[in-house]
Amino acid sequence: MKKLVLAEKPSVARDLAKVLGANEKHKTYIEGKQVIVTWALGHLLTLKMPEDYQKEWREWSFDTLPMIPKRHGIKPLPKTTGQLKSFQKLANRSDVGEIIIATDAGREGELVARWILEYARVKKPVKRLWISSQTEKAIKEGFNKLEPAKAFDDLYESAVARSQADWLVGLNVTRALTVKYDDNLSAGRVQTPTLALVDKQDRKIDTFKPSTYYVVQVSHQGLSAKLQKQEKVLQVKERAEAEVVVKQLPTEAVIADVKESTKNEKAPLPYDLTELQREANQRYGYSAKKTLSIIQRLYEIHKIVTYPRTDSKYLTNDMKASMKERVLAIKSYFNEEVQPIIKNQFKVEQPAVFQNNRVTDHHGIIPTEQVPRSEKLDLDENRLYQLICKRFLTLFYPAYVEKRQTLTLDLGAYQVQFKQAEVVNKGWKLELTTPDKMGTFQKGAKISLNYQVKEEMTTAPAPMNEGQLLGKMEHFNLGTPATRAEIIERLISSELIERQNNRLRVTPKGKQVLSLVNPALVSPELTEKWETKLEAIASGKLTRQAFIKEIETETTRLVSEIKQSDKTYKNHAITSKKCPECGELLKEKNTKNGKIYVCTNQSCSYSRRKDPKLSNKRCPQCHKKMEIHSGKSGDFFKCKYCVITEKMSNKQERKKKMTKHEERKLVKKYSQAAEPEESPLALALKAAMKDN
Numbered sequence: 001m002k003k004l005v006l007a008e009k010p011s012v013a014r015d016l017a018k019v020l021g022a023n024e025k026h027k028t029y030i031e032g033k034q035v036i037v038t039w040a041l042g043h044l045l046t047l048k049m050p051e052d053y054q055k056e057w058r059e060w061s062f063d064t065l066p067m068i069p070k071r072h073g074i075k076p077l078p079k080t081t082g083q084l085k086s087f088q089k090l091a092n093r094s095d096v097g098e099i100i101i102a103t104d105a106g107r108e109g110e111l112v113a114r115w116i117l118e119y120a121r122v123k124k125p126v127k128r129l130w131i132s133s134q135t136e137k138a139i140k141e142g143f144n145k146l147e148p149a150k151a152f153d154d155l156y157e158s159a160v161a162r163s164q165a166d167w168l169v170g171l172n173v174t175r176a177l178t179v180k181y182d183d184n185l186s187a188g189r190v191q192t193p194t195l196a197l198v199d200k201q202d203r204k205i206d207t208f209k210p211s212t213y214y215v216v217q218v219s220h221q222g223l224s225a226k227l228q229k230q231e232k233v234l235q236v237k238e239r240a241e242a243e244v245v246v247k248q249l250p251t252e253a254v255i256a257d258v259k260e261s262t263k264n265e266k267a268p269l270p271y272d273l274t275e276l277q278r279e280a281n282q283r284y285g286y287s288a289k290k291t292l293s294i295i296q297r298l299y300e301i302h303k304i305v306t307y308p309r310t311d312s313k314y315l316t317n318d319m320k321a322s323m324k325e326r327v328l329a330i331k332s333y334f335n336e337e338v339q340p341i342i343k344n345q346f347k348v349e350q351p352a353v354f355q356n357n358r359v360t361d362h363h364g365i366i367p368t369e370q371v372p373r374s375e376k377l378d379l380d381e382n383r384l385y386q387l388i389c390k391r392f393l394t395l396f397y398p399a400y401v402e403k404r405q406t407l408t409l410d411l412g413a414y415q416v417q418f419k420q421a422e423v424v425n426k427g428w429k430l431e432l433t434t435p436d437k438m439g440t441f442q443k444g445a446k447i448s449l450n451y452q453v454k455e456e457m458t459t460a461p462a463p464m465n466e467g468q469l470l471g472k473m474e475h476f477n478l479g480t481p482a483t484r485a486e487i488i489e490r491l492i493s494s495e496l497i498e499r500q501n502n503r504l505r506v507t508p509k510g511k512q513v514l515s516l517v518n519p520a521l522v523s524p525e526l527t528e529k530w531e532t533k534l535e536a537i538a539s540g541k542l543t544r545q546a547f548i549k550e551i552e553t554e555t556t557r558l559v560s561e562i563k564q565s566d567k568t569y570k571n572h573a574i575t576s577k578k579c580p581e582c583g584e585l586l587k588e589k590n591t592k593n594g595k596i597y598v599c600t601n602q603s604c605s606y607s608r609r610k611d612p613k614l615s616n617k618r619c620p621q622c623h624k625k626m627e628i629h630s631g632k633s634g635d636f637f638k639c640k641y642c643v644i645t646e647k648m649s650n651k652q653e654r655k656k657k658m659t660k661h662e663e664r665k666l667v668k669k670y671s672q673a674a675e676p677e678e679s680p681l682a683l684a685l686k687a688a689m690k691d692n
Contacts, residue, residue: 001097004090005037005129006113008103011300012134013039016102019139028086036090040103044084045115047167048073060179066172066559068552072164074115088120101149102129106309106361107538108482110152111159128152132307133368134300155361158538165189165530165551169521172555176562177516181569185509186494187517190479191487193524195496197472199506199514201464208460214242216249217452221439223407223418227451234414242453249411249451257408258443263421264401267350267394267428269313270364273481274474276308276387281467284383285502288466288485294380295365298388302381304329304372305388309482310362314355323348325369327396330389333372337430341396349428350395366392390430397428407441409449416449463503476524477531495573495590508572516567518558574600581606612638619644 005020007013013030017023022032029038050057053069076084091099099122103109117126126149131142170188177185213235216227226233227245236242271279276295280286286294295308324346331338348354353364367389377385401424409416422438441447464472466488473484488504491497496510506514520526530551536542577586577597584601588610595610612627619626619639626637628648637646 002093002095003035003098003100004093004096005035005100005102006087006116007037007039008042008109008112009300010039010041012102013037015134015303016139019136020143028083029090036093036096038087038090039083040087040112040116041080041083043077043112043115044080044087045074045076045119047163048075050171060175062176062179062563065176065179065563066168066556067175068168068555072160072167074119076119084116084119087116091117091120091122091124097124099124099126100129100143100146101126104309105130105132105307106482107155107159107162107480110156111163114156114159132362133305134303135368135370137369154540155538157544158534161537161544161547162534164544164548165534168548168551168555169558172559173517173521173562176559177513180562180565181516183569183571184494185513185516185569186490186496187513187521189521189527189530190483191491191494191496192513192517192521193476193527194469194473194478194487195491195506195510196514196522197476197524198464198469198497198504199511201461202506202511204461205463208458210460211458213237213456213458214239215454215456216242216246217454218416219450219452220418220447223420223439225416225418227411228415228417229413231415239453239455245414246451246453249414250449252446252448253409253411253416255407255441255443255445255447256410257406258441259406259408261404262401262424263404264399265427266352266399267397268391269350269353270315270366270395271388271391272311272313272364273308274311274470274484275313276365276384277485278467278470279387280384281465281470281502283387284380286380287488287499288470289489290380291384292482292485294384298377298381298385302372302376303370304368304385306364306366306368307362308365309480310360310365311481312358312360312362313353313364314358315353315363315366316356316359317354319363320348320354322369326367326392329369329371330367330393333374333386334389334393337390337393341393344396346396348395349398353395394428394430397430398425400427400429400432401425403438405438405441409447463500463505465503469504477528478524479531498590512569512572516562516565516569518561520554521558579604579606612640617646620646 005013005016007016017030017032017035017037020032020035020037022030022035022037024031029036031037048069050064050067052073052075053067054064057064057067090096099117101110101113101117103113127146128149128151129142129146130152131138166188170186173187174185177187214237215233215235218225218227227249228234234242234245236245273292273295277286277288277291280291280294281288292308295305298305299308327338327341327346365388367385372385374382403422403424405420407418407420409418420438423432426432469488470484473479473487478484479487488497491510492499495507496513497504498507514522530547533542533547533550537544537547571587573588575586575588575597578584579586579599579601582599582601582604584599584604586597586606587600589596589598594613597608597610599606608630612629614625615628615637617626617637618624619642621642621644622639624639624641626639626644626646629636629638629645633647635648637648638644
């Protein structure tokens with residue numbers, strides 16, 4: 001009997017088929033003597049929409065809210081029904097005796113596979129492949145350690161609970177807000193508290209009032225510190241007041257106390273997905289979505305890093321045996337850093353990284369045993385791969401050791417604390433090149449002091465970037481490492497948040513949503529509690545039914561609050577411009593191709609760009625790119641600098657081909673043999689012959 005293997009994507013299926021010896025390719029699967037490998041295309045099924053349960057729910061009105069199905073059902077996604085039917089046929093083949101789930105080893109991957117199995121009504125034995133890298137070695141080891149699918153039932157229950165909870169809260173609250181305030185206003189149990197986190201930072205910026213103050217800077221031979229009073233930095237409002245203080249201070253002082261300490265800083269643990277996204281955002285300005293996309297390629301296509309969608313930074317004990325092989329695999333990239341590790345016989349100097357009980361679904365992100373091919377990686381992939389490898393290599397280096405010294409000087413009513421440090425061992429801080437050397441000071445020694453009054457100003461807090469938002473989401477347990485990037489992108493596409501120079505700001509629409517939506521949904525504490533319960537379901541400590549019952553009760557309350565609300569809403573996107581077709585006002589909307597105007601009349605399809613599109617056509621006078629404008633006679637080019645206009649040919653004119661007659665005429669014109677020019681000598685001979 002053959003085994004039917006279900007992968008999540010075609011690319012992964014091809015890798016599995018290669019290792020399993022399946023090479024007979026078909027449109028929707030790859031077959032071998034012992035296995036058939038097929039694939040999903042991400043999700044092939046989704047939860048049914050409201051209108052699939054009741055015809056009345058098709059109507060967006062308060063009368064249909066809240067919508068709470070007696071039993072949630074699933075339905076095929078229209079674009080991928082062919083692949084779904086193919087799996088169904090394969091699963092029911094008489095020569096197939098066992099199904100192996102090989103989708104992504106995580107909550108969503110489990111949901112993808114289980115829904116397909118449920119829809120296909122599979123009754124055959126099912127096993128689970130659970131691997132953290134896509135290398136040939138990992139795949140072979142994984143197939144040798146297949147587990148019964150039943151062992152992952154709780155994980156599946158958690159995934160279904162998350163999906164149903166988002167359906168209940170998201171669809172009901174979004175419909176209630178949209179109907180109440182007559183605009184497309186979206187809300188959700190995770191996205192709304194995430195929006196509130198950005199807004200909280202925005203409010204700090206909006207209410208900030210700058211102020212000027214003065215401090216006294218004290219210095220001695222390269223050491224510098226601010227003057228303190230009662231162990232706090234002295235800050236005064238007037239320069240004259242600071243100058244009066246300086247006049248009271250001595251030019252020499254005795255060192256009252258010398259305190260020395262040693263700082264030992266162990267190497268950081270490997271990255272989890274959220275920390276890697278934050279680091280990539282800080283260093284390279286990558287969005288969370290872009291980072292996830294890049295690392296997914298490193299995992300799936302290049303197979304040089306382990307599973308990325310992890311929330312753990314620890315490694316399992318059985319991975320100790322593979323550490324040497326992983327180090328040698330990246331030697332070509334980091335030869336200088338690897339040499340000391342080889343001399344130290346690959347000893348891990350951070351043994352606390354190996355903790356089975358701290359690893360959740362997957363361990364931290366580290367390089368695989370696969371040797372990377374740098375020529376195959378683009379710039380973005382190289383950057384992230386090097387970040388992961390450098391963090392991994394630090395595990396083999398000793399702790400960073402720093403010697404610190406604090407010198408305390410009493411200046412009557414004031415104090416000064418000079419601080420200095422010296423690197424004893426740079427350890428895992430491989431990029432540290434210039435360790436500082438401390439000066440030598442003894443208690444009771446007298447030193448000279450210089451004073452300077454400095455003007456300073458309080459600075460406004462900066463808008464939140466994606467790295468900071470990811471950190472906040474992680475702190476409040478909002479979403480999972482795999483879904484946080486998607487949540488941020490959804491807020492941006494819904495026009496509730498906008499990116500401004502790699503910073504996030506809440507739009508006027510977003511601020512209004514926060515004021516209109518239920519306070520309980522705005523607070524991250526409620527969603528944090530729900531996420532904790534989803535984890536409890538995954539560990540078998542709570543049932544999905546009990547959790548969903550609680551969500552249904554909460555949904556009913558949230559909808560009721562919106563219905564009874566007396567708050568008002570103003571659509572800031574509506575402009576004073578009128579639609580040329582129906583006369584209704586136009587609304588500004590963000591799209592991938594820039595801002596456009598659309599008609600507020602839902603039955604009218606009029607839309608146009610807010611700003612003219614820049615073409616590749618150059619102005620004949622100034623040679624700058626011309627804009628594309630629309631007029632009564634159609635589209636035309638216009639130079640905004642020279643005001644030159646030029647008619648744009650329509651698609652038919654651009655596509656019009658030359659006839660064969662025109663072709664022959666043109667060929668004849670340019671292929672006629674040119675008459676040979678006579679040389680001066682030939683002309684002279686011709687003239688002489690005539691004279692004769």
